[in-house]
Amino acid sequence: MPPEPQSTAPAAPAGALTLPDIAATEERVHNLRADAQRNRERIIAAAVEVFAEHGLEASTAEIAERAGVGEATLFRRFASKDDLIMAIVETQMDEVIELAADCVENSDPADGVERFLTEMVEHSVADRGVLEATKDACMVKPELQSRRREILNLMTELVKRGQAAGTIRGDLTGQDLGFLISAGASAAGMPFPGIRADIWKRYLGIILDGLRPEGATKLRPGPPARRLFEDPAG
Amino acid sequence: MPPEPQSTAPAAPAGALTLPDIAATEERVHNLRADAQRNRERIIAAAVEVFAEHGLEASTAEIAERAGVGEATLFRRFASKDDLIMAIVETQMDEVIELAADCVENSDPADGVERFLTEMVEHSVADRGVLEATKDACMVKPELQSRRREILNLMTELVKRGQAAGTIRGDLTGQDLGFLISAGASAAGMPFPGIRADIWKRYLGIILDGLRPEGATKLRPGPPARRLFEDPAG
DNA sequence: ACACAAGCGAAGTGATCGCTCCGTTTTAGC
DNA sequence: GCTAAAACGGAGCGATCACTTCGCTTGTGT
Numbered sequence: 001m002p003p004e005p006q007s008t009a010p011a012a013p014a015g016a017l018t019l020p021d022i023a024a025t026e027e028r029v030h031n032l033r034a035d036a037q038r039n040r041e042r043i044i045a046a047a048v049e050v051f052a053e054h055g056l057e058a059s060t061a062e063i064a065e066r067a068g069v070g071e072a073t074l075f076r077r078f079a080s081k082d083d084l085i086m087a088i089v090e091t092q093m094d095e096v097i098e099l100a101a102d103c104v105e106n107s108d109p110a111d112g113v114e115r116f117l118t119e120m121v122e123h124s125v126a127d128r129g130v131l132e133a134t135k136d137a138c139m140v141k142p143e144l145q146s147r148r149r150e151i152l153n154l155m156t157e158l159v160k161r162g163q164a165a166g167t168i169r170g171d172l173t174g175q176d177l178g179f180l181i182s183a184g185a186s187a188a189g190m191p192f193p194g195i196r197a198d199i200w201k202r203y204l205g206i207i208l209d210g211l212r213p214e215g216a217t218k219l220r221p222g223p224p225a226r227r228l229f230e231d232p233a234g
Numbered sequence: 235m236p237p238e239p240q241s242t243a244p245a246a247p248a249g250a251l252t253l254p255d256i257a258a259t260e261e262r263v264h265n266l267r268a269d270a271q272r273n274r275e276r277i278i279a280a281a282v283e284v285f286a287e288h289g290l291e292a293s294t295a296e297i298a299e300r301a302g303v304g305e306a307t308l309f310r311r312f313a314s315k316d317d318l319i320m321a322i323v324e325t326q327m328d329e330v331i332e333l334a335a336d337c338v339e340n341s342d343p344a345d346g347v348e349r350f351l352t353e354m355v356e357h358s359v360a361d362r363g364v365l366e367a368t369k370d371a372c373m374v375k376p377e378l379q380s381r382r383r384e385i386l387n388l389m390t391e392l393v394k395r396g397q398a399a400g401t402i403r404g405d406l407t408g409q410d411l412g413f414l415i416s417a418g419a420s421a422a423g424m425p426f427p428g429i430r431a432d433i434w435k436r437y438l439g440i441i442l443d444g445l446r447p448e449g450a451t452k453l454r455p456g457p458p459a460r461r462l463f464e465d466p467a468g
Numbered sequence: 469a470c471a472c473a474a475g476c477g478a479a480g481t482g483a484t485c486g487c488t489c490c491g492t493t494t495t496a497g498c
Numbered sequence: 499g500c501t502a503a504a505a506c507g508g509a510g511c512g513a514t515c516a517c518t519t520c521g522c523t524t525g526t527g528t
Contacts, residue, residue, distance in 0.1 A: 032504095032505090033494085033495055033496075033503095033504060033505065034495070034496090035494070035495070035504090035505065035506085036495095036504075036505060036506090039505085039506090059484080059485065059486080060485085060486065060487080061484090061485085061486090064507095069506080069507080070506065070507035070508070071486090071487080071488095071507080071508090072487085072488070072489085072505095072506075072507055072508085073505075073506060073507070074487095075486085075487060075488075076505070076506085080486080080487080081486065081487090135423055135424065135425050136425070139424065139425055139426065140425050140426075176436075176437075176440075178424070179420075179421045179424060179433075179436075179437050180437065180440070182420045182421065182423065182424065183417040183418065183420045183421065183437055183441070184417065185420075186413075186416045186417045186419075186420040187413045187416065187417065189369055189416065190369065190373065190412070190413060190416065191369050191370070191373055191374050191466070192373065192374075192458065192462045192463075192466050193466060194462060194466075195458055195462055196455060196458075198455060199413075199455060199458060201454055201455060202410070202413075202453050202454065202455055202456070202457070203410075203413050203414065203417055205444075205451065205453045205454065206410075206414070206441060206444040206445065206453065207417070207440060207441060207444055208444070208451075209443070209444040209449050209450055209451055210439075210440040210441055210442070210443040210444030210445075210449075211440065211444075212449045214448055214449035215443050215444075215446045215448035215449040215450075216443055216449075217439065217442075217443055219436050219439045219440065220435060220436065220439065221430055221432060221433060221435060221436055222436070223436070224426065224429055224430075224433060228426045228428060228429055229426075232425070232426050232427060232428075266474090266475095267473095267474060267475065267524085267525060267526075268525070268526090269474095269475065269476085269524075269525070270474075270475060270476090270525095273475085273476090291515095293514080293515065293516080294515085294516060294517080295514090295515085295516090298477095303476080303477080304476065304477035304478070305477080305478095305516090305517080306475095306476075306477055306478085306517085306518075306519085307475075307476065307477070308517095309516085309517060309518080310475075310476085314516080314517080315516065315517090
């Protein structure tokens with residue numbers, strides 16, 4: 001099956017999920033027998049937990065066990081482990097869209113960027129899976145392109161509002177925020193057993209200080225091109 | 235075998251390699267037959283290359299193949315894959331010590347921290363292996379404790395000189411630099427195919443701006459304790 | 469030159485992974 | 499309630515991993 005099956009409907013934006021795709025998926029899920037539906041939800045819930053604890057290399061056996069189903073059932077609902085990850089990632093990206101939109105609409109423009117980065121890093125630190133999935137899936141899979149674009153637009157808006165308010169340096173772009181989230185979350189990868197769980201706030205604090213116009217020096221190289229986010233494969 | 239075998243010599247600093255340990259290792263290596271010695275060096279060189287390209291999950295089969303030896307030969311020279319990694323990590327930590335010492339001695343105190351961070355991130359970005367080994371080995375293995383302590387002392391000295399020169403914010407500590415290297419290198423983990431290889435300089439630039447005293451705001455929480463680095467297990 | 473310990477690699481071992489086969493059980497429409 | 503389709507899970511498959519065995523080869527001290 002091609003990743004982007006052509007429909008007879010008028011052309012959708014390249015890389016976006018077409019309406020028939022979405023409808024087909026929804027219908028498939030809702031036509032499941034009651035037990036199958038219940039197991040599907042249990043599998044997703046278990047996978048979110050297990051991936052958060054052990055990262056994406058957690059085994060499908062462990063996920064199935066925690067969900068209380070056989071491994072075969074997992075693969076009956078999701079064609080592959082990657083498919084399961086994608087199902088989770090899609091809902092998580094939708095949550096990011098919600099958060100970013102809320103930062104744009106309901107935050108003081110002076111601290112929208114700070115709030116967005118802080119909440120994103122906090123989520124990433126608490127969930128190993130979301131951090132790894134960002135690299136393996138969110139940024140590159142063509143079927144997530146429309147969500148990526150939406151997130152990028154909202155991040156760009158956040159940065160522009162911060163710049164207008166005078167709290168964000170002028171040479172920052174929306175594309176930069178993804179890298180800064182990754183940088184802020186990297187402290188969580190450090191393997192010190194007794195370290196306090198919120199140590200990431202210290203290093204995000206340094207990054208946030210680096211985003212203010214006051215001490216800013218010229219950044220080289222310039223920001224990555226927008227199209228790297230929108231269409232990484234092309 | 236206990237990780238820190240007791241010797242009859244006077245007590246060495248806890249966690250340091252004792253002199254008998256080092257002597258035994260050296261002797262073992264130099265008593266190898268000529269072909270074995272040559273193969274040992276080939277294996278290390280191949281492993282450095284392969285780990286740099288594919289990270290630590292690269293297979294021992296690939297390393298042996300690139301070294302032009304059988305897999306059994308690899309395991310005759312190194313008791314386990316982990317042992318091979320440790321041999322590499324030790325020499326790489328010695329290089330870090332050299333770099334840090336050179337930054338302390340030969341750099342203008344005003345930019346010692348900047349030079350150290352820049353060169354460390356540059357190495358980390360070019361070598362996936364060193365990045366992963368930092369988390370898996372450098373920071374936690376007891377037998378690397380003396381090297382860790384030495385690096386920490388040099389980083390602390392670099393920070394203090396920068397603060398005396400007025401280019402580094404007063405609330406930074408030597409312990410922070412390890413986290414900042416990881417943060418600066420995290421941009422390299424982003425999976426965009428066409429991105430310029432030196433994009434890390436942009437985000438390290440932001441971090442460096444955040445290290446200056448000018449725009450600094452209060453950092454919460456405070457720095458991690460020194461002993462987390464010196465003796466993470468204890 | 470020779471004897472023999474040391475070194476060698478092809479072929480295996482057991483563990484684990486993602487994934488599937490197939491006989492049994494459960495649900496849903498009539 | 500009955501039946502056919504749908505869903506189930508244990509048991510197994512092939513691939514891959516770190517690591518070992520074993521019969522042959524090679525360097526080295528005498």
